[in-house]
Every structure is written in structure tokens, then in C-alpha cells.
Amino acid sequence: MSAPGKKVHITPEGARRLQEELDRLWRVERPRVTREVAAAAALGDRSENAEYIYGKKRLREIDRRIEYLRKRFDVLVVVRPGEVARDRVYFGASVLLEAEDGSEVCYRLVGPDESDVATGAISVESPIGRVLVGKRAGDEVWVERPAGRTWFTVLEIRYEDG
Numbered sequence: 335m336s337a338p339g340k341k342v343h344i345t346p347e348g349a350r351r352l353q354e355e356l357d358r359l360w361r362v363e364r365p366r367v368t369r370e371v372a373a374a375a376a377l378g379d380r381s382e383n384a385e386y387i388y389g390k391k392r393l394r395e396i397d398r399r400i401e402y403l404r405k406r407f408d409v410l411v412v413v414r415p416g417e418v419a420r421d422r423v424y425f426g427a428s429v430l431l432e433a434e435d436g437s438e439v440c441y442r443l444v445g446p447d448e449s450d451v452a453t454g455a456i457s458v459e460s461p462i463g464r465v466l467v468g469k470r471a472g473d474e475v476w477v478e479r480p481a482g483r484t485w486f487t488v489l490e491i492r493y494e495d496g
Contacts, residue, residue, distance in 0.1 A: 356403040401471035423466045430490040
């Protein structure tokens with residue numbers, strides 16, 4: 335999580351996904367689990383009632399996530415990618431890179447709440463994200479990774495319109 339008082343960028347679609355998760359937890363999951371816990375409690379001895387114990391645990395997890403999401407929205411700032419300069423890498427850019435071995439990889443710089451390496455969405459606060467910010471096509475960047483230092487050449491910068 336970020337430092338207290340620090341605003342954190344998020345794309346419109348990332349904010350929408352978090353809001354949908356919050357709505358689903360509050361309107362669907364929590365009421366369903368509450369009903370299940372009440373039904374399990376009606377069965378009697380709660381100390382050995384696995385459904386009751388698991389349901390209460392799940393309810394605490396849901397409540398913690400709801401509280402986290404609500405507080406998170408206080409620090410999130412929705413940023414439309416490409417509003418600054420479309421010829422440089424900034425928040426929301428999709429960046430095609432050539433690695434030193436000639437392979438290509440594409441990353442999209444997003445906020446920490448929406449990073450997902452499996453889809454190529456990396457945090458703008460990650461080591462690669464930090465060195466890419468402000469770069470142009472043709473620039474080379476050095477990145478410290480757990481596997482060692484490597485360099486990339488920025489081949490292309492794209493912003494999704496919308």
C-alpha cells in the first residue's frame with residue numbers, strides 16, 4: 335500500500351473493477367454468507383458446527399475486504415491514460431520493449447491496485463515501471479531484476495483511447 339496521504343493513480347477500468355467487487359461483496363456475498371451463518375447457528379451447538387465457524391470466518395474476510403476497498407477509494411485518483419503526452423511513457427501507456435536477447439515484451443503501466451503480470455499489466459511503481467516513465471520510442475533503459483541487470487529498448491508507446 336502507499337504512504338499515508340499519497341494519492342494513487344488508477345485507470346477508469348481499474349476503478350470500475352474495484353467498484354464492481356465492492357458492490358458484489360456488499361450486495362451479494364455478504365448477505366448470502368450472513369444467511370448461511372444464521373441457518374448454521376439455528377442448528378444448535380456452535381462450538382462444533384463447521385458451517386457456522388467457516389461462515390463466521392468468511393464473513394470477517396468479506397468485512398475486511400469491504401473496509402479495505404472503501405478506504406482505498408479515498409486515496410485513488412482516476413487518470414485517463416494519454417492525457418499528458420502521448421509520445422512518452424506515462425501512466426496507462428502500453429509499451430512494446432525489445433530485450434537484450436532480441437525478444438519482445440509488451441507491458442501496460444497501471445496503478446498498484448490493478449497490476450497483473452500474467453496480463454502484462456505492471457505497476458508504474460515497479461522497478462520496470464519506474465525506469466520507463468518519461469521515456470520515448472528508441473530509448474534504452476536498464477532494469478535491476480532479481481535475475482540480474484538487463485536492458486530494454488522502447489520500440490513503441492500506445493495509449494488506448496477512451
